Amino acid sequence: MKKSLKHRLAILSDAAKYDASCASSGTTKRDSSRSGGLGSTEGSGICHAYAPDGRCISLLKILLTNFCIYDCAYCINRSSSNVERARFSVEEVIWLTLEFYRRNYIEGLFLSSGIIRSSDYTMEEMVRIARDLRLKHNFQGYIHLKTIPDASAKLIEEAGLFADRLSINIELPTDAGVEAFAPQKHPANIRRSMGELKLKIDEAREPTLKTKRRKRFVPAGQSTQMIIGADATNDATILGTSARLYGGYQLRRVYYSAFSPIPDSSQHLPLIKPPLMREHRLYQADWLYRFYGFDIAEITHGRADGMLDLELDPKLAWALANRDRFPVDINRADKEMLLRVPGFGVKTVMSILTARRHKRLKMEDLARLKVSLKKVKAFIVADGHTPMNLLDRSDLKAMFMPRPEQLSLL
Amino acid sequence: MRIVIDRRGDFEEWRDSARHLLSAGIRPEAVEWLDRGGLGDDLFGADDAAPSVKTTLTVPRAFVDLAHIVVCHADLAAYAVLYRLLWRLQIERHLLSITTDPDVVRAHQMAKSVGRDSHKMKAFVRFKELPAVEGRNRRQFLAWFEPDHYIVGRTAGFFQRRFADMDWVIATPKGSASWDGDALTVSAQPACNPELVDDTDDLWRTYFANIFNPARLKVKMMQTEMPKKYWKNLPEADLIPDLIAGAEDRVRAMAAKPATTAPKFHYRIHKIKG
Numbered sequence: 276m277k278k279s280l281k282h283r284l285a286i287l288s289d290a291a292k293y294d295a296s297c298a299s300s301g302t303t304k305r306d307s308s309r310s311g312g313l314g315s316t317e318g319s320g321i322c323h324a325y326a327p328d329g330r331c332i333s334l335l336k337i338l339l340t341n342f343c344i345y346d347c348a349y350c351i352n353r354s355s356s357n358v359e360r361a362r363f364s365v366e367e368v369i370w371l372t373l374e375f376y377r378r379n380y381i382e383g384l385f386l387s388s389g390i391i392r393s394s395d396y397t398m399e400e401m402v403r404i405a406r407d408l409r410l411k412h413n414f415q416g417y418i419h420l421k422t423i424p425d426a427s428a429k430l431i432e433e434a435g436l437f438a439d440r441l442s443i444n445i446e447l448p449t450d451a452g453v454e455a456f457a458p459q460k461h462p463a464n465i466r467r468s469m470g471e472l473k474l475k476i477d478e479a480r481e482p483t484l485k486t487k488r489r490k491r492f493v494p495a496g497q498s499t500q501m502i503i504g505a506d507a508t509n510d511a512t513i514l515g516t517s518a519r520l521y522g523g524y525q526l527r528r529v530y531y532s533a534f535s536p537i538p539d540s541s542q543h544l545p546l547i548k549p550p551l552m553r554e555h556r557l558y559q560a561d562w563l564y565r566f567y568g569f570d571i572a573e574i575t576h577g578r579a580d581g582m583l584d585l586e587l588d589p590k591l592a593w594a595l596a597n598r599d600r601f602p603v604d605i606n607r608a609d610k611e612m613l614l615r616v617p618g619f620g621v622k623t624v625m626s627i628l629t630a631r632r633h634k635r636l637k638m639e640d641l642a643r644l645k646v647s648l649k650k651v652k653a654f655i656v657a658d659g660h661t662p663m664n665l666l667d668r669s670d671l672k673a674m675f676m677p678r679p680e681q682l683s684l685l
Numbered sequence: 686m687r688i689v690i691d692r693r694g695d696f697e698e699w700r701d702s703a704r705h706l707l708s709a710g711i712r713p714e715a716v717e718w719l720d721r722g723g724l725g726d727d728l729f730g731a732d733d734a735a736p737s738v739k740t741t742l743t744v745p746r747a748f749v750d751l752a753h754i755v756v757c758h759a760d761l762a763a764y765a766v767l768y769r770l771l772w773r774l775q776i777e778r779h780l781l782s783i784t785t786d787p788d789v790v791r792a793h794q795m796a797k798s799v800g801r802d803s804h805k806m807k808a809f810v811r812f813k814e815l816p817a818v819e820g821r822n823r824r825q826f827l828a829w830f831e832p833d834h835y836i837v838g839r840t841a842g843f844f845q846r847r848f849a850d851m852d853w854v855i856a857t858p859k860g861s862a863s864w865d866g867d868a869l870t871v872s873a874q875p876a877c878n879p880e881l882v883d884d885t886d887d888l889w890r891t892y893f894a895n896i897f898n899p900a901r902l903k904v905k906m907m908q909t910e911m912p913k914k915y916w917k918n919l920p921e922a923d924l925i926p927d928l929i930a931g932a933e934d935r936v937r938a939m940a941a942k943p944a945t946t947a948p949k950f951h952y953r954i955h956k957i958k959g
Contacts (some may be wrong), residue, residue, distance in 0.1 A: 281891050286894040306846035311866075315847040322910065324921055326897035328930050329906030336896060344954045349792050353946035354954055371888070377826065377851060380889050413799045413850070538939050546940050549900055626784040633783050640785035640808045 283361040284371070288339040290352050293537070294444075295500055295530040297322075299333045301419040302439040302495035312413025314383070316439070320417075321382055334385040334419060335375050339363055339400060343389030347446070347457035348541040349505050349534065350387045352556035356539045362391075368404050369412065376416055383439075384408070384416030390423060398426035398434070404435035419495075422447060424460055429469060435475060440495040440527070443468050445520070448513040452506045456543070471526040474496055476525075496527035503557065504550045505534040511581030514560055514571045514597050521565065531557045556583040561656060563590055566621060567614045586676055591617040594654060595675075598666050604656040619649035650675070686711055689719045690764065692873055693859075694835025704742060713772045717765040744774055747781050751908040754796040757835045766792050770906045791827040803836045807843055809915050810855055813883035819850075823866060829878045829918060833933050837862050845869045888918035893921040899932035900939075 276288075297383055300320035307314055322331035326532035341352040341363035351358055363371075372384045386404060388636055390397050392409060401420055408414040419440040422431055434441060449451045450462040472493070479492035499520060503513065517529040540546065563569040567590070574589050575581055577596045584592045594601060594617045603612050613624045626644055630636060635658040642648055653662050653671060668674075688702050706716060748770065755763050770788055774780050783789060812826035826848070829870035837855065840860035854863040854877035863870050876879065908927075 281888060284888060284891050285895045288892050292896050292898050307849035309847045311849050315843075317843070321804070323808050324893060324919065325894065325907040326909040327904055327907050327925055327932070328898045328901040329910075330898075330901075331910070332896060333892070335892065337892075346951065346955065354951040374885050375889060375892075377824070377846075377848070378811050378814075378883065378885060379888070380892075380934050382905065452846075465882070533901070535898060536936065537941055539942070539945055540939075542944055550902070551901060556791055629782050630784040633779055634785075636785065637901045642785065642787050643790045682834030 276597065280367060280371075283363060283367075284337070285361055286361040287338045287363060288336065290338045290358070290389075291385075291530065293337045293351060293535065294336065294385070294387060294421070295330075295532040296419070296442065296498055297331050297333045297336060297385065298419075298440075298495075298498075300419060300495070301447060301527060303491065305415050306416070306531070307378065307413070307415050310413055312415060313373065314415035316382075316415065316417055319676070321404075323380055323382065333382045334417065335372055335381045335383070336385040336386075336579065337363070337368070337371075339388035340391055341389050342391050344392075345390055345457070345459045348543050349446075349456055349502055351537040351539075353541070353667065354536075356540065365400055365403050365407070369407055371456060372408060372416075373414065373469075374413060376414075381416075383419070385419040385421075387421035388423065389521055394423045394425045395427050395430060398423045398430045399447055402434045402437070407435060409437045419493075422472075424468070425464060430467070431472060432475060435472070435479075435493040438493060440498060441472060441493050442498045442500070444500045446501060446514075447506060448501050448503075448508045448516045451505075452508060457672060466524075469497065469499070469520075469526070473524050484612070485508070497526070498526055498528040498530065500530040500532055502534050503531050503554055504547065505544055509581035510553070510560070510583045511571070511575035512555060514559060514564070514575060517561060518564060518571045526650055529561065529563070536592075552585050553583070556585060556589060560589045566583075568611055569593070569615075587672075590615070591650075591675055595672050598671075601666055602646075602656045602662045603654060603655045605641070606631050606658060616651060616654050617655075618647050686715055687690075687717045687940060688764075689721050693720060693722070694838060694873075696753045696756050699752070699756050699764055699767060703771055706768065707775070708770060708787065713765065713769040716765065716768060716770075718761050720761055743773075743780060744771065745778075748774060751781070751792055751796055754799050755792050757799045757839060759834045760795070763795050766795065787918050790912050794876055797835060799834050799944045802832050802834045803840045804911065806830055806832055806836060806840050810844070810910075811886075811920060812853060813849075813881040813919065814885070815881070821852070824851045826851055827881060828853070828855045829876075829877070829881075830855055831914075831918065832855050832857055833858055835859050841869055846939050853917060883920075890921050890924055894928060895926055899935040900927070902929065902932050904929055 280609065300318065302316050305316055310672055322333050324332040326332060341358065342362060343352045343354055346354045367388065375381045375652055376383070386401055388397050388401060390464060397524065403418060405418050408418065419442065420434050422434065422441050422443045422530055424443065441659050445465055446457055446460065452461055453462045458528045464631055476493055479490040501513065520526045520529050531554050533551050533554040533608040536546050560574045563574055564571055574593060575583065577592055578584065583589055594615070603616050605613065610624060610628060613627060623646055624642055627636065630640065637658045638648055638660050641657065655662065675683045690698060692698050740826065753769050755767055766788060770780065770792060780786060781789060810828045810830045812828045815825040815827055818825055837857055837860040844853065849865065852865050855861060856879065858875045860871065860873045861876045883958065918946050
């Protein structure tokens with residue numbers, strides 16, 4: 276008997292949850308007021324719900340099918356797994372997307388798939404879904420398609436006309452890791468796909484001579500994901516890989532996914548609690564690299580094993596290791612240095628820069644901006660405040676360490 | 686001097702009052718702002734006639750933008766904060782640049798709270814489908830939402846731009862908005878919860894339960910972003926306690942399950958002997 280739509284939705288969303296991305300931001304602004312259709316994107320993404328795992332639910336994140344001819348050890352859908360299999364029709368995915376969207380559950384669709392028959396056959400079905408949503412149903416919401424490794428360039432190009440974002444997972448931070456765990460995937464091919472897509476995106480950004488208009492092509496760019504903790508790669512190597520991806524392929528985001536135990540998992544993988552704190556520290560480091568002017572080497576050189584400190588956030592760890600760069604005078608320092616003060620976010624720095632044109636700033640001013648004075652006081656000079664010899668204290672690090680958990684008598 | 690507000694969240698009403706007060710030279714601390722809706726009958730007519738003096742005022746554009754947002758705040762103090770800023774701006778032209786000034790900070794905090802509420806409305810409104818209306822080929826939807834602030838008016842445009850091809854109503858205790866394909870109508874009248882059901886909610890609940898990864902429980906994170914006050918109007922939220930309670934057992938069961946042999950098609954595809 277054919278499985279019900281509800282049953283298949285259960286299987287094919289369960290199969291999709293190991294993909295970390297659910298972003299719906301960063302695409303072009305558009306709406307339906309002129310077209311009279313359905314859907315809009317207004318810049319910032321919207322999380323329509325949160326699951327108890329703390330992850331944002333912004334998109335309908337499903338697989339077209341979880342049948343797969345690949346056997347990637349870390350993947351719940353690998354061919355050697357006994358997980359229950361199911362498949363949606365193209366029409367069913369479209370129906371679910373539109374009906375979910377109309378009830379305001381979602382911002383759009385994030386469609387991925389196991390590989391059936393061939394890469395092109397699978398990719399073609401996915402492109403058909405995106406094309407029909409746009410052209411038949413006048414859908415202006417967000418569409419993210421996961422591109423299938425080795426799909427033909429023509430199909431990727433067509434996908435880019437209808438999708439806001441395309442992504443291909445590099446899966447593991449090193450080539451050796453990919454080869455060991457995903458024998459049918461080839462790191463060089465994955466990089467080639469990313470490179471080709473980058474070129475096409477660049478090309479589309481150039482206004483054409485005739486119309487002076489830019490072609491809409493993957494407006495939210497491409498992203499990727501790598502699994503953390505399935506192999507022994509250290510954080511310095513992981514972040515180095517990210518930096519190359521951001522620099523070389525202009526990826527919008529690199530997602531880190533703490534390796535999470537899966538049902539019926541391969542014996543080659545550790546059955547561990549997902550290293551969530553490590554994942555969090557990697558995201559913080561990634562943020563420092565992209566928005567705070569840090570080099571990857573600066574963030575990771577503090578420890579010989581190339582790992583980030585799990586106890587301290589990477590910005591604080593950097594400041595403690597580079598005390599000669601402090602204290603920073605908040606009334607005089609440049610933006611770059613203000614951004615390096617632990618406890619100052621981008622917004623705080625912008626407020627400081629604006630306010631200090633008109634007055635000299637004191638600690639009370641920072642308190643009003645909701646800055647944690649406890650965290651910043653050792654690192655800054657303000658009107659009426661110098662950190663004394665706080666920076667010379669050998670127990671400074673201990674002051675920032677999380678308090679040991681209280682034990683109580685039973 | 687007492688000023689009674691008729692339409693909460695209405696920038697024009699605040700501006701007209703504030704203009705009169707300012708031109709009459711009435712100091713901020715001498716003004717008491719009241720809400721007509723919150724007054725008993727005995728206090729009817731409590732407002733002092735606003736002195737009518739016609740003047741034009743110039744203020745920085747940034748103040749106008751800020752005031753449009755702050756005036757939606759549920760705390761009546763928002764009206765006073767805005768008037769105090771307006772008063773001070775007459776002499777301190779750069780006041781808004783002093784981002785650490787207590788009044789400026791307060792206004793920005795209020796604006797942030799309103800902005801967050803508006804964002805949560807965009808996220809957590811849940812439309813339920815109503816039966817088709819005879820002679821109308823557009824589908825009918827209705828949502829019930831409970832915002833903290835008077836934001837229905839400023840957020841309605843988002844839903845119009847997004848849900849152009851369907852008729853919808855968003856009803857809240859702080860007013861409602863509706864769209865019929867031609868006109869967006871906003872009303873300040875408090876509405877009641879229509880208590881509707883929609884069968885598609887069941888599919889959404891299925892999705893919510895299955896996209897959750899029990900090995901990564903982070904309940905606090907979920908609640909910061911989706912505070913409990915919104916749960917009663919979210920069809921998926923009553924699944925949460927059981928998902929949390931069962932998470933640990935599910936992970937343990939996953940680990941305890943003995944390894945299986947691969948299905949036949951695996952051997953077929955990879956041409957290996959089973």
